[in-house]
Amino acid sequence: MAKKLALIASKGSLDWAYPPFILASTAAALDYEVSIFFTFYGLTLLKKDLSDLKVSPLGNPAMPMPVPMPNFVQMLPGMESMATMMMKQKIASKGVASIEDLRSACIEAGVKLIACQMTVDLFDFKKTDFIDEIEFGGAATFFEFAGESDVNLFI
Amino acid sequence: MDFDKELDARNLNCPLPILRCKKGLSEIEPAQILKIMATDPGSVKDFQAFCKQTGHELLAQDEAESVFTFYIKKRAN
Numbered sequence: 001m002a003k004k005l006a007l008i009a010s011k012g013s014l015d016w017a018y019p020p021f022i023l024a025s026t027a028a029a030l031d032y033e034v035s036i037f038f039t040f041y042g043l044t045l046l047k048k049d050l051s052d053l054k055v056s057p058l059g060n061p062a063m064p065m066p067v068p069m070p071n072f073v074q075m076l077p078g079m080e081s082m083a084t085m086m087m088k089q090k091i092a093s094k095g096v097a098s099i100e101d102l103r104s105a106c107i108e109a110g111v112k113l114i115a116c117q118m119t120v121d122l123f124d125f126k127k128t129d130f131i132d133e134i135e136f137g138g139a140a141t142f143f144e145f146a147g148e149s150d151v152n153l154f155i
Numbered sequence: 156m157d158f159d160k161e162l163d164a165r166n167l168n169c170p171l172p173i174l175r176c177k178k179g180l181s182e183i184e185p186a187q188i189l190k191i192m193a194t195d196p197g198s199v200k201d202f203q204a205f206c207k208q209t210g211h212e213l214l215a216q217d218e219a220e221s222v223f224t225f226y227i228k229k230r231a232n
Contacts, residue, residue, distance in 0.1 A: 026170040029177035030208045095168040095195075105174050 005034045006149035008142070012041030014053040014087060014099070019155045020045070021102035027151075028109035035149075036106075037142040038134075039116035042155075043123070046115055046130045050099050054084045107133045114141060156215060156226050158190035159183050165194045165222060172198045173205050176227065180211060185231045188214065193223050202227070 005027045009020040020042070024034045038046050044053065057063045057074045063083070073079070091098065097105075106113070113134040120127070120136065127136075135141075146152050162179045164172035172193040179189050193202075199216065202225045206213040212228040 022170050025174055029170070029173050030205065095166045095171070097168070097171050102170075109177075 003030075003032045003151070004145065004149040005032045006142070006146040006152045007034070007036040008154045009036050009038045009042035009045060010040050010155065012044030012053070014055040014084060016155070017045050017050075017053055017099045018102070021099060021106055023153070023155075024111045025102055025105040025109060028106065028111050032151075034106070034109075035112040035114060035145045037114045037116065037137075037146075038119075040119050043115055043119050043125065043130075045099070045103070046113060046134055048129065048131055050103070053099060054080055055087045056080050057083045103131075107131075112145070156190075157188065158226060159187040160189050162189065162191040164198075165192050167193070168195050169197050169201065173201055176202070176205065176225075180227065180229050183229055185229050187229050189227045189229065191225050191227065193225070194221060196223075198223055198225075 005024070007020050007024060011017075020036055024036055027034050055063075057065065057069070057079065058071070066086075090096075113131075114137045115130060115134050117136045117138055119125070160179055160183050162175055164175045167175070172191065172195055176189065176191050179191065183189060191202075195201075199218075202216065202223075203213060205211070206227060210230040212230070214226040214228050216223065216225045218224075
């Protein structure tokens with residue numbers, strides 16, 4: 001019987017979008033049955049338009065910067081957009097997949113994508129903002145597959 | 156070594172070589188051989204791990220001028 005992987009994706013920045021989709025697509029390639037439960041900011045990863053995913057240097061002292069930069073400079077308007085632009089260039093130049101591509105790979109491989117209904121209500125998201133290939137559910141839905149999974153990760 | 160299908164995963168980073176490999180294997184018949192080339196140094200360990208977990212057979216691997224080449228025999232259904 002196939003192994004099962006259950007992920008919770010709770011973060012919605014460009015950098016943190018990678019772990020759930022990399023792990024899910026790879027696990028699917030290894031014949032795992034995979035489900036991802038998207039909650040809170042993670043729901044952003046299910047939107048049709050992923051172009052506004054950003055990465056912030058603020059509060060992230062481990063982020064490699066071209067030149068050392070004190071915190072107060074990172075607060076300035078435009079810094080987040082600049083960091084995001086630089087990250088996207090790096091991603092492309094190193095042959096790292098885009099989030100769109102990884103998400104498509106997950107969908108193609110039959111990864112189940114579940115959006116947290118409570119978060120949708122909380123943030124007044126519209127169902128039409130999201131891609132079609134998702135289901136909506138709550139914590140009990142997560143445990144329905146997580147309880148039977150071999151690997152469970154919170155990201 | 157003879158092969159039935161060839162895939163170029165050069166200049167792609169993790170996990171793309173593995174995803175391409177999986178797709179390539181789905182397009183050939185059991186016991187046929189897929190040749191795949193990659194430049195990601197992490198792919199060496201990853202292809203071994205992929206084959207170990209999926210039952211496909213890693214027949215051979217080599218490295219020349221920073222290009223890693225893998226020959227993978229598709230498992231029986």
